[in-house]
Amino acid sequence: MRVRRVVTTRAGGASRPPFDTFNLGDHVGDEAGDVYANRKRLAAELGLAEDRLAWMEQVHGRTATVVDGSETSAAEATDALVTAQSGLALVVLVADCVPLMLADAEAGVVAAVHAGRVGARVGVVPAAIEAMRSLGAEPGRTEALLGPAICGDCYEVPADMAADVEKHVPGSACKTRKGTPGLDLRAGLWRQLADLGVGKIGLDPRCTNEDKTLFSFRRDGTTGRIAGITWLDAS
Template structure:
């Protein structure tokens, strides 16, 4: 099974400032017609029917939904999607949080995870891996991509917060460019995935705060959302 992974940028859409222009989030205050047009373009560019894109009502939790493409509307109060159906594309929306795309090509299972500070802390990625395992995936065969997110040098947080996240997600606490307490969620998630036996882990090094081709809530709220998408082709 061939697994596809795509990460969008903010260019090429219909949204007007401050959501310019390829905003795919329908919960940020953007014109709904512009968001709908952007989502139609995303499906078209991926070569998929619009109703084959599965969205989430992301709430920074650890709930996982297993979907087959017949569901109507976004998965409610969900931060990870899993499917075994080829041609069903799973979408995670981010603007500083970490999008995690997972796939076991041998078993034919993929997942898309929205892992912000809270979700990463409470274990949304291990929950997604467990759901994948329940439908036939094996961690040693899973390939993971940690997508664009705010980097540790930019993600300043209070020290008690950094300490708390480090307790639950070891490897995430770091120092910012200013030398203050900070978090590198991708580093913590990389270590978590490795500890859980995931065979191959890739990292998109782009920082959403630094790279103005991407949306960043911390840099310029209100703002739009980029999408990390994964699906299987037969």
């Protein structure tokens, strides 16, 4: 079983400013028809039917939901999707938060996780690992990819917030390039994944705030969403 992973950019879509152009978020104020056109193109580019993309209503929580492709709408109030069904692509939407893609190819289990500051703090990543375990995955065989997100140099937060997140996700607190308190969520999540026994961890180093080919809420306010997508390819 081959694991596929894709991260989109903001180029090549139908959306108009400030969502230009490949916005995949249907909750940000963009025209519904433009979002639909972008999602339709995404499916076509991935070589999948539109109904083989699984979406979620992300709420910055710690719920992990197992899906099998029979769902007719986005999974409600969840921040991680997990499946053992080949050809079912799991989608996580971000514009500074960390898109985390997990896979145990031997067990045939993948997960897509929305790991922002709040979700990481309350434990969405351990919840996703446990949901994968329920389908036969093992952390030692699991590979993780931490996708593009706001970097620690850019993510300035109040000192008490940095300390609070550090308490729950050690390794997250840092200093920004201005010398102010900050958060490097990918650094903290890397340590958390290692502590959970995840066998292989990769990192896409791009910063959403710095890279203007990506959407960033911190940089732009009203903006679109890029996607991290993962699925099992049986071909």
